[in-house]
Amino acid sequence: MPGTFLTDGGWRMLLEACINHDISISNKASWSVVPSHMKSVHGLCRAGNALAGQLLAAGGTTNIFGLICAEGELWKEQRRFVHHCLRQFGGSKIGVQRKKMESLIMEHVLDFVEHMKTLGDRPVDPLEVLRHNLGSAINIIVFGKCWSRYDETWKWLQSLQEEGTQHIGVAGPLNFLPFLRFLPKFNHTMNFLIDGKRKTHELYQKIIDEQAEWLKKHNPDGICCTWQNTLPFKKGVRSEMQDVLQNRPPSIDDLPHLPLVEASIYETQRIRSVVPVGIPHGAVTDVEVGGFHIPKGTMLVPLQWAIHMNENVWVKPEQFNPWRFVNEEGKVVKGEHFMPYQIGKRMCVGDELARMLLFLFGATIIQNFELTLERYDADLTGECGITLTPKPHRLIFSEIPRQSCSTTISKK
Numbered sequence: 001m002p003g004t005f006l007t008d009g010g011w012r013m014l015l016e017a018c019i020n021h022d023i024s025i026s027n028k029a030s031w032s033v034v035p036s037h038m039k040s041v042h043g044l045c046r047a048g049n050a051l052a053g054q055l056l057a058a059g060g061t062t063n064i065f066g067l068i069c070a071e072g073e074l075w076k077e078q079r080r081f082v083h084h085c086l087r088q089f090g091g092s093k094i095g096v097q098r099k100k101m102e103s104l105i106m107e108h109v110l111d112f113v114e115h116m117k118t119l120g121d122r123p124v125d126p127l128e129v130l131r132h133n134l135g136s137a138i139n140i141i142v143f144g145k146c147w148s149r150y151d152e153t154w155k156w157l158q159s160l161q162e163e164g165t166q167h168i169g170v171a172g173p174l175n176f177l178p179f180l181r182f183l184p185k186f187n188h189t190m191n192f193l194i195d196g197k198r199k200t201h202e203l204y205q206k207i208i209d210e211q212a213e214w215l216k217k218h219n220p221d222g223i224c225c226t227w228q229n230t231l232p233f234k235k236g237v238r239s240e241m242q243d244v245l246q247n248r249p250p251s252i253d254d255l256p257h258l259p260l261v262e263a264s265i266y267e268t269q270r271i272r273s274v275v276p277v278g279i280p281h282g283a284v285t286d287v288e289v290g291g292f293h294i295p296k297g298t299m300l301v302p303l304q305w306a307i308h309m310n311e312n313v314w315v316k317p318e319q320f321n322p323w324r325f326v327n328e329e330g331k332v333v334k335g336e337h338f339m340p341y342q343i344g345k346r347m348c349v350g351d352e353l354a355r356m357l358l359f360l361f362g363a364t365i366i367q368n369f370e371l372t373l374e375r376y377d378a379d380l381t382g383e384c385g386i387t388l389t390p391k392p393h394r395l396i397f398s399e400i401p402r403q404s405c406s407t408t409i410s411k412k
């Protein structure tokens with residue numbers, strides 16, 4: 001039911017903005033904050049909109065729109081709009097709505113925990129379940145509704161996201177070698193992306209229409225919430241949580257008191273960058289960087305993986321070691337070489353929301369479950385598309401009795 005989660009005016013504002021300011025799903029920022037299942041479209045058109053151009057050339061109908069793809073005034077306007085919406089929803093560092101965002105996220109965290117408990121010690125691929133719960137949180141922010149985990153439409157959106165992020169990786173070379181689009185492999189990819197965009201946009205338009213209709217009837221107050229697969233795993237995290245939380249669920253206000261939890265999240269984001277090749281940028285003027293001349297119009301690919309795994313910066317970068325983010329006084333220090341959300345004025349606008357999600361999902365899972373890899377030789381390298389996705393693997397989520405505080409991840 002569309003209005004169930006509308007509690008603070010935020011969602012209504014977003015929808016009204018879409019309706020009143022001619023912001024359609026195909027061309028505006030509100031829809032590019034979304035979700036993973038749309039990133040397939042967004043990531044595509046950045047960096048001088050090169051690939052968008054390819055898509056058009058290939059007969060696609062993509063617009064150079066969407067916050068992540070926009071440039072100049074269009075980008076400024078969209079960024080302001082999205083920033084404002086996220087603040088309204090509580091996805092910012094400060095503000096009274098932050099608590100509302102927290103409760104909304106916790107609703108999905110607890111649903112995840114309950115679901116996992118029903119599975120007992122059966123090994124499961126956590127991504128499948130997480131995708132539902134994290135995605136639902138985002139869907140509520142963006143659509144004002146979410147689907148049941150068994151809903152066919154939702155399953156379809158998730159599969160598009162999964163395949164789409166892989167395809168974007170495949171489509172990468174098209175940015176540099178446009179003629180590749182004539183090869184069957186790339187042609188198939190392009191068709192998949194263009195078709196996926198068309199179908200999802202039809203669905204989004206239907207949702208907008210439904211919500212607009214619902215709003216007209218009920219005139220309610222608005223909502224909010226997001227995702228990813230990054231979770232902290234390390235001995236000691238649970239004991240820290242036990243000391244601070246004493247078995248109550250975590251709240252975002254606890255984060256400053258849980259340095260090892262925070263450091264574990266950072267370390268997870270470092271060792272497996274969610275966006276390993278970064279989101280491309282383009283030089284708007286001629287520029288010198290590190291002695292290199294970069295002509296105007298050059299596409300710049302900020303290789304996050306290289307930055308986060310640089311041996312000159314990180315001691316034994318292949319080793320998972322959250323302590324590298326904790327200084328001698330026990331305080332968390334990020335340092336300038338850690339940039340999961342990139343930096344500068346185009347840095348991720350959802351960074352704060354992402355932090356809340358990572359902490360609330362991660363901490364609650366670690367607090368409730370002992371995680372065991374089904375196979376000790378599971379491949380943890382990940383699958384690289386526009387984002388890095390874990391390869392299929394299964395974990396056993398064993399419920400831990402309260403009061404207990406043993407180690408977290410172990411190998412059979």
Ligand code: HEM
Nearest residue numbers: 033067068226228274275279341342346347348349350354
């Ligand atoms: C762990 C989770 C996330 C990671 C690692 C991440 C990472 C990134 C990165 C690396 C960029 C590119 C920045 C640049 O081009 O310099 C980006 C942009 C963006 N992200 Fe995220 N993101 C995450 C979650 C989110 C969430 C939850 C939202 C939605 C609220 C979001 C919305 C956006 C948008 C709209 C942009 C484009 C900003 C612009 O071009 O002005 N991201 N993100």
